[in-house]
Amino acid sequence: MIRLAGSTRCSGRVEVYHNNSWGTVCDDGWDLNDAEVVCRELNCGSALKVPTSAHFGAGTGQIWLDHVTCSGNESSLTECQHSGFGSNTCERGQDAAVICSAVSVILTGSGSTRCSGRVEVYHNNSWGTVCDDGWGLNDAEVVCRQLNCGSTLEAPRSAHFGAGTGQIWLDHVTCSGNESSLTECQHSGFGSNTCEHGQDAAVICSAVSVILTGSGSTRCSGRVEVHHNNSWGTVCDDGWDLNDAEVVCRQLNCGSALEAPQSAHFGAGTGQIWLDHVTCSGNESSLYDQINWIWIDSMFW
Incomplete structure (x- = not known):
C-alpha cells in the first residue's frame, strides 16, 4: 500500500505501508520510471516530475525503501527491485516524492517552499508560468486552496521567486477566489500573452511561516x-x-x-x-x- 503525503492527492512525499506502519522512500536513484509506477498505482495519471531532497517535507518513522529500481511497467512500487524493507543509509532530507499528471499547478523558484513560489501550470505536455498582469490576492487564493496550503498571505509579482523558462501559459488571470482550480478562472487563453518572464506571478500561502x-x-x-x-x-x-x-x-x-x-x-x-x-x-x-x-x-x- 502506498500514499502521497505533504501536498495533494497526486503529488507529495511517497510513503509505503509495511509491518503495520507508514514509512518513506529514499531518493537514491529515484527517477521517472519509479514515479510512473506510483502515479499509476494511485490512479493519478503519468509522472511529470520527481522532486528530491524531501521537497514535500521530511517524513517520520521508518525509511522503508532505498535504491528502488522500476522498469515503469510494474503495477505496484513494492514489485520493483529495492535494497530490502528497512535497509538504507539515508537521512530524512532524502525522502522521495512525485508530481503526477493529475496535478496542474506547482510552486517553484528561488527561495520557494511547498506553499510559496513562482506559479507554474501544466499544459500541452510542458510546465509554464503565469504572467502577473492583473495578478492579485483572489487569484493567489485559488492556487493556495488547490495546493492545500491554507489562505493567501501575498501575491508577489515581477518574478519575486525568480524568472521561469519556456512558455508563459496564462495571462490576465481573473479569479473570483472561489474556483477549485486556477485553470477554471478567466484568462486570455493558453499561450496568449505579451509578457516576459520578469513578470512571472507568485504566491505566498498561510502554510508558510x-x-x-x-x-x-x-x-x-x-x-x-x-x-x-x-x-x-x-x-x-x-x-x-x-x-x-x-x-x-x-x-x-x-x-x-x-x-x-x-x-x-x-x-x-x-x-x-x-x-x-x-x-x-x-x-x-x-x-x-x-x-x-x-x-x-x-x-x-
Whole structure:
C-alpha cells in the first residue's frame, strides 16, 4: 500500500505501508520510471516530475525503501527491485516524492517552499508560468486552496521567486477566489500573452511561516524572514548561530546548516525586525517552537 503525503492527492512525499506502519522512500536513484509506477498505482495519471531532497517535507518513522529500481511497467512500487524493507543509509532530507499528471499547478523558484513560489501550470505536455498582469490576492487564493496550503498571505509579482523558462501559459488571470482550480478562472487563453518572464506571478500561502530571501538567495539560502501579525519581518543576528540556522534549514526541508551568516549577508530587509536573541537547541522542528515560547509570549503580548 502506498500514499502521497505533504501536498495533494497526486503529488507529495511517497510513503509505503509495511509491518503495520507508514514509512518513506529514499531518493537514491529515484527517477521517472519509479514515479510512473506510483502515479499509476494511485490512479493519478503519468509522472511529470520527481522532486528530491524531501521537497514535500521530511517524513517520520521508518525509511522503508532505498535504491528502488522500476522498469515503469510494474503495477505496484513494492514489485520493483529495492535494497530490502528497512535497509538504507539515508537521512530524512532524502525522502522521495512525485508530481503526477493529475496535478496542474506547482510552486517553484528561488527561495520557494511547498506553499510559496513562482506559479507554474501544466499544459500541452510542458510546465509554464503565469504572467502577473492583473495578478492579485483572489487569484493567489485559488492556487493556495488547490495546493492545500491554507489562505493567501501575498501575491508577489515581477518574478519575486525568480524568472521561469519556456512558455508563459496564462495571462490576465481573473479569479473570483472561489474556483477549485486556477485553470477554471478567466484568462486570455493558453499561450496568449505579451509578457516576459520578469513578470512571472507568485504566491505566498498561510502554510508558510519562514522564508529565505534577499540578494543572491536561493531556495535554501538567504535572509531569514518570519510572518507575524500579518506582515513579514526579519530576525536580528544577536546570538544567531548554527543551531538556529539548523532549525530553519530543517523547517524548509533544506538539509543541514552549513553557515549562519550575520550582518545582513543577503542584504538588509525592510519593515519590522520581529525576532532578536533567538536561542535554539537545534532539534526543534520549527523556528516557531522557540518564537512561541520566548518571543511572542514575552515580547509581543
